[in-house]
Amino acid sequence: MISFADRIQTLGTENAFKLGDDIARCEQAGTKVIRLNLGEPDFDSAENINKVAIENIKNGNTHYTNPQGILPLRESIARQICQTRGVRVNPNQIVVTTGGKPSIAYTMMAYVNPGDEVIYPSPGFPIYESWVTFLGAVPVPLHLEEDKGFRFDAADLEKLISPKTKVFILNSPSNPTGGVLSRADLEGIARVVKGKANPNIRIYSDEIYEYILFDGHQHQSILSIPGMAGHTILASGHSKTYAMTGWRLGYSVLPTVEEAMVFRQMNINIISCTPPFIQEAGRAAIDNKENQKIVQAMVKQFENRRDMVVEGLNQIEGIHCNKPDGAFYVFPNISMVCEALGVLAAYEQLSDEKKQRTSPSTLFQMFALYHHGVATLDRRSFGSIGSEGKHYLRLSTATDMESLKEGIRRIEMASKDVEGFHIYINKGKYLF
Ligand SMILES: Cc1ncc(COP(=O)(O)O)c(C=O)c1O
Incomplete structure (x- = not known):
């Protein structure tokens, strides 16, 4: 046995x-x-992206690299965040990971003790609930209802926040419902966080579907709401936007460099680093305008x-x-x-x-x-x-x-x- x-x-x-x-x-x-x-x-991933990876492999860019992610990729991500969220971030606040998934685990391991409460959307990406229960934290599902278009408002959140809430997970656009939060929804959420939550709360904002929006909707991020950058771990990646699921490339933007260093340390302990030729291709995905x-x-x-x-x-x-x-x-x-x-x-x-x-x-x-x-x-x-x-x-x-x-x-x-x-x-x- x-x-x-x-x-x-x-x-x-x-x-x-x-x-x-x-x-x-x-x-x-x-x-x-x-x-x-x-x-x-x-x-399939675009030809211009594939080429960069192949060239890098041919040129021998196949070794261990900075566990935090190569600086040019982190600089590209920082520029993109600044353009899309209107928030300046230091590339040292960014950590590159093998897909969008690892940062869910890193967040739970870095901030949540057994007995702490974690609020997460339900229905939601299953890996959230998996990590909450795995670490002995208290799962607090925020139920998304069909008659509200699978969205929630500040009052729904307020009922669930307690002094023990350590992490609150947001995911817009959402898997599995496709629900999208508006700027007004996020402002309401921010008011509740400021008014009721423990000042140390972290919001894990999973924005991996940020570019997949219909009917002219614009993506809105909690990072852009005044006062929220100091609480927010923004997670995104290349899997969905650039059809790069099998490449395994994602990243998170941490509220401080100190926190990014903990995520870097998680990388060192678990994956060492994300392959450098994949990161170079990921940089091209962002920088080459053809991809838009x-x-x-x-x-x-x-x-x-x-x-x-x-x-x-x-x-x-x-x-x-x-x-x-x-x-x-x-x-x-x-x-x-x-x-x-x-x-x-x-x-x-x-x-x-x-x-x-x-x-x-x-x-x-x-x-x-x-x-x-x-x-x-x-x-x-x-x-x-x-x-x-x-x-x-x-x-x-x-x-x-x-x-x-x-x-x-x-x-x-x-x-x-x-x-x-x-x-x-x-x-x-x-x-x-
Ligand atoms: C909401 C959400 N977050 C994270 C991920 C993980 O993405 P990746 O494949 O880049 O690890 C997914 C993938 O389905 C997802 O739906």
């Missing part, structure tokens, strides 16, 4: 990756699965797909889908489908042990995958604490139109397949 440390029990996961095994199983059985589960642009057009064209496609998908889903009986303002996800409400298909009743019949590990939207998600060949994600995959009684799916629209149309057709078939659902539930396989 393997003797793992106790803490490993509390580590969560990201089901978008975990579902890969189920998809592989379906495909081995002969089903071509439509994949609407993974959040990554279906575009490439990004705009990609965003336009995401917008067209959003329009088609939202319309298609709303035509399915029992599904209601809000129109997101940003990111590349939609988050339809499937409560009525769960009712009509007998999913809610089937869930109630499960043993307590099984109920703990699944949910009605999980059952629908797994049924849609195994019986109809369409991969989506359930509500529980975006923060399980307090998710009971909420029946949603997340679909990624970062795939081509034809696949999206076919995906919607399969979801519709699944939503009407009462007999198929009974067969699935009676078999009792793949319930979570």
Whole structure:
């Protein structure tokens, strides 16, 4: 028997990756699965960016480098932050990481003691809740409601802030809802933070979808709100904006150089550094103006797909889908489908042990995958604490139109397949 440390029990996961095994199983059985589960642009990184990396590798720029990130990249990021947020930052406040994800862990490890409270959006990126529970902190989910367009206001936040709140996580545009906070929302949040929070609070502002906005929306950042720069850890990266998910390049901007040194030390302990040729390519992504057009064209496609998908889903009986303002996800409400298909009743019949590990939207998600060949994600995959009684799916629209149309057709078939659902539930396989 393997003797793992106790803490490993509390580590969560990201089901978008975990579902890969189920998809592989379906495909081995002969089903071509439509994949609407993974959040990554279906575009490749731009040729001008690729070239820089290849040239750097050829020229031998393949060694260890500054653990904080190469200075020219940090200077480019600092310039971009100044242009987009109107805030001057010293490149020494910036730490480059392998993707946007590490800085979530670094923030939790650097600021949060066991018993401290962390407020985070739910539904939200699952890695937030994972790290909060892993470190023995107190999870305080800030529930985003559909009838408020999955946004929240200052009053919702005020109720949750206590003297023990150490970190508050913001994510706009949001994964999984596509909700976008306005300048007025952020000003309200800032008032509450100033008025009620512990003066040492840190706001982790995850802005990784900052360029993926629709209908002329402009990105708003809490960093730009007067008085907030001293509290804010701004996190972003290249994965979504420049379709560079597999490159693993991200960064955070810390309130002080002293705090950046702690993140640098985290890098030293865990990754040593981000590969230098990737950082050079990342600098080109920001500095080469050609990429602005490439990004705009990609965003336009995401917008067209959003329009088609939202319309298609709303035509399915029992599904209601809000129109997101940003990111590349939609988050339809499937409560009525769960009712009509007998999913809610089937869930109630499960043993307590099984109920703990699944949910009605999980059952629908797994049924849609195994019986109809369409991969989506359930509500529980975006923060399980307090998710009971909420029946949603997340679909990624970062795939081509034809696949999206076919995906919607399969979801519709699944939503009407009462007999198929009974067969699935009676078999009792793949319930979570
Ligand atoms: C909100 C959010 N933050 C962070 C990340 C992590 O991005 P990366 O792939 O750069 O680590 C993701 C990726 O899906 C995300 O959706």
